[in-house]
Amino acid sequence: MRLIRLGSEPSEVGADVRAALSTWGVGDAVLGGVALLGVRPPDCPRDLVAVIVLPRGVLVVVGVDLPDPAMRLEAPLNGQWKIDGWPLTRPDGAMSPAAEALEASTAVARRIQDMRGEPLPVTTVVAVGPYVGQVVQPTVDLNRGVRVLHPKPTTLLTAARELATSDRPCSADHAAKLVAVLAPTGAPPDRRDLIAEGFSDATADLASASTMLLPKIAVAPPTGRKVLPYVGGVVVGVLLIIALIASLSSGNTADSAATTTQPPPQPTTVVVDGRNFLPRGADRTEDCAAHAFGDVRAWLSGHMCMQLRRAQYETAVDGRKVGITIAELSLPDATRAGELHAVASTAGSGGVDSLVHEGKGWSGGPASFDRSVIRVSVKGAQLRITQVVWVEGEPDPSAPKLVEVAEQALRLPAVQG
Secondary structure (H helix, E strand, O other), X not given: OEEEEOOXXXXXXXXXXXXXXXXXXXXXXXXXXXXXXXXXXXXXXXXXXXXXXXXXXXXXXEEEEOOOOEEEEEOOOOOOOEEOOEEOOOOOOOOOOHHHHHHHHHHHHHHHHHOOOOOOOEXXXXXXXXXXXXXXXXXXXXXXXXXXXXXXXXXXXXXXXXXXXXXXXXXHHHHHHHHHHXXXXXXXXXXXXXXXOOXXXXXXXXXXXXXXXXXXXXXXXXXXXXXXXXXXXXHHHHHHHHHHHHHHHHHHHHHHHHOOOOOOOOOOOEEEOOEEEEEEEEEEEOOOHHHEEHHHHHHHHOOOOOEEEEEEXXXXXOOEEEEEEXXXXXXXXXXHHHHHHHHHOOOOOEEEOOOOOOOOOOOOOOOOOOOOEEEEEEEOOEEEEEEEEEOOOOOOOOOHHHHHHHHHHOOOOOOOO
């Protein structure tokens, strides 16, 4: 387990959590993973003792300081907590601190989902102290993926192994993105360190692959000449089916040719402020820096970027064609998006290559986006660079009509389909 301390413990029991995690040591000999200590992920309602990113799950650890040590703690999620038979009273009148823990876990899960992080199960650990001999939880609460415990090395380890149960391990690349998504400051460990902590070395997985898996059919080995007639019958049956399908297909093809040929589907026009924008191609990639240049490329090379989406559109102004290119970058949080905005907004600082620049233009489109109207905008954790240019004639970045189109293009989708 690799520990990354980002802030102070929000509760006294946080020191016990940190001590328990420290006993496991670096590497995956005991468990592996990365623990973010004293972290407050964006949009989370409170500081957390820890967020533990494991190869097969994410644990949100919330600390609860009890007024006194206890031999027995009854800790239902939706009921009154009791310490050695006495109700736990709080100044805010809450019967159970578990609601706050669940709220924090929900915020972390939503953050991962919104930022398109690896879809690992997000579960909750409520660490209680200064000391608790026995914790009693209803079975239904345990099944919901919540553990209330005093954070000793053994109890915390058991909880992690019970809760982190994803079917497939998270890759080192996806783990780095998860850490960047959850930690508002700093940089995630490098890929080599994450692999040492038990994360997969895979560069691609089934979640991102476009693959159809065919079921494997187990065929019993032949046990004599009696098997052959059955095998021959199966082969003949398959051939007959193939012939029938081919016959029907050829008939349908002939009928279609005899009537009308269906034209290929046309892209859907996008309308903004009454102006029609015709989609002219799009792509997306996770390697943002590879498609950037100048200071923007240098910044992206040293920071995490979740995804780059690029799209092209065409419109017309007074009968004159206009080309539009959009580059939308998804950053881990609004802070880093703001940092990149400051770089990209500076004149001469570079930007993101258009699809036209990479040889993916369209017939009748612009040859380049040099001397175009440029707009750089930021919304939350997303940065957008929009360029607009006349398809023909002399470029004029100050033309009022192009400026108007550039403002409208800020609302065009970066995804086409």
